[in-house]
Amino acid sequence: MQPRTHVTLEDVARAADVSLATASRALNGMRVTPQLRDRVLAAAEQLAYTPNAHARALAGASHRTVGVICHDVSDPYFAAVAGGVMRIAGDNDLLVMLASTFRDPEREIAYVSMLRAERAPAILLIGSGFEDARWERALDAELKPYLDGGGRVAVVSRHRSLKVDSVLPENRAGAAAMARALLDLGHRRFAVLAGPPALTTVADRLGGFRDELTKAGVSLDPADIMEGPFTRDGGYRAMTELLARGLTATCVFALTDVMAIGACAALRDHGLSVPDDVSVAGFDDIPIVRDLTPPLTTVALPLQQLGEKAMELALTENTGRRRRILRMGGEVVVRASTAKLN
Amino acid sequence: MQPRTHVTLEDVARAADVSLATASRALNGMRVTPQLRDRVLAAAEQLAYTPNAHARALAGASHRTVGVICHDVSDPYFAAVAGGVMRIAGDNDLLVMLASTFRDPEREIAYVSMLRAERAPAILLIGSGFEDARWERALDAELKPYLDGGGRVAVVSRHRSLKVDSVLPENRAGAAAMARALLDLGHRRFAVLAGPPALTTVADRLGGFRDELTKAGVSLDPADIMEGPFTRDGGYRAMTELLARGLTATCVFALTDVMAIGACAALRDHGLSVPDDVSVAGFDDIPIVRDLTPPLTTVALPLQQLGEKAMELALTENTGRRRRILRMGGEVVVRASTAKLN
């Protein structure tokens, strides 16, 4: 009952009356006389022995705890991706150290450093990066020695200058497809709820959307593009602002579903109906949007798979000389939040 | 560039031309001649040195990685609670090892064991327990030596026979309050979407609801109680089954919001309107239900706070001799998914 005193392998060995080495071997399933093995196992069981993972890692056994860094676990997007990560981790008997940065670059770098200290065999970075390129460089500086030391890094939905394996959503193609779908519905006047333009996710989605519009001879007035944080409230406020300015668009494209949800709420609070008055479309296809009224038209991303694939990338050796890049998703799912323009 | 080779403290010491002990002290902010300290710090910086957390933990320095076990991070309920946990963890420079059990008892116990092996100073268990009491005992057996070894355990929404600090939602009182609210609306015939009755969460919510109904002279027909997993699809299927049997209730109480969402979808697919044809109420107040159409009437739980408080409990010494128990939430929030019965 004395605090911080743990049963050690030596205790087990003594209880089983064998040497430390034998006890270690018995517990690790190496060849040992069955009778001795049983004695050791019984002693371990009886003493409620748990090997010290630190000692084990220090002594050279590989460490089974990987690191995952995301912006915010409570965001449905990250929660879904994290779900996939967890599934693969669980299947491989891995523990996951999950860190939420809350979009604080400093914190993200600190977490990488901690994960490096933990000698995590792999680190996953989930989500778009920082608005400031200096932070990206600082992150690179932290990642570099980790990679050089044999660490594995994989990212989801995030461009990196370093050679790391990536799982990337089809942001540009998906947004373009959405543009076509909305044009097909007859819309010609659009508003976009965007995020910080420095994020590649924003640049790609916005770019893909705008370019496709341009191809069709439709232009996107900069005044119809509202920036805001990638949150429900960010969407709500951006939409409200757009409304205050006098909305001329017949269709609003939010760069993330979460923003779209906020936008719908703002429209509703403004007495407008979706899709009768305004069509709304999102991006990501987080699980809940199916159950909204009306269900949200969006660009589908296989969120759970994004996490699964990233974990798999991080777990398998990259034998090639180039970074592996998986592009996924991007199909438009038309639901009831968008209507034909009559 | 040789794999798995890390810069060690010894390398730093050599580079700074000081002893290992001095290097350690300089890095840990103990009193060292400024000049030496600078040399050490510079060398560390230059070599991109990261202390080995394992060696450090082994050598006695306290370890700053706590464990959190939940059923599924991608469930909005857990995601929200985890968000609170992460916030407090971040504020305390703690790394969180998050494990998803996917409701597999064996896996949960394995995770506790791994966390024990990691010598995590604290373990948080989030979510209702197992249906089978034998698993609960097995978990106790795993937890016991951890507690004896000085480990701290806190649970959220989960009764335990062991003396551990707890954050408990006001399940019984909340459900009772919901019953009153629904009775006040004029409803007399109810259906309940429940989960496995062995879970205390289910027993408390169902019990509180039923008892309050009984007080008002209203009885709950067992045939109107449908069990199902605590998931969206569980709610959908349970509701569908109820509908297939011929629904007589005017109001459906789902024991979790996630189930309520499924129920609403089933009703809609069945051509029924909420709340015009059937009122629906939930429990938990996960963030999204505010944005549903109609917004869901539910029993509010301060989900993020649940996580925050649990983390705080786990981080502070329990000086008293009794386990600390925090009861939170339980207020009914009436929204548009429930209507007055005319």
Add this chain to the structure above:
DNA sequence: CTCGGCCCTGAATGCGCTTTCAGTAAGCGC
């Protein structure tokens, strides 16, 4: 019956770090 060979066991080493413990140089008063 004896010797070589094999397999299993136990003693000892080292992983990287923190932390005594002892030692040395500097600083002070007389």
Add this chain to the structure above:
DNA sequence: GCGCTTACTGAAAGCGCATTCAGGGCCGAG
């Protein structure tokens, strides 16, 4: 200028485990 305290520094021990290296028992073969 001498002896003593004070303040750092450096050597070394040890955290708990995996693992290497010898040593010893047992077997079969000669």
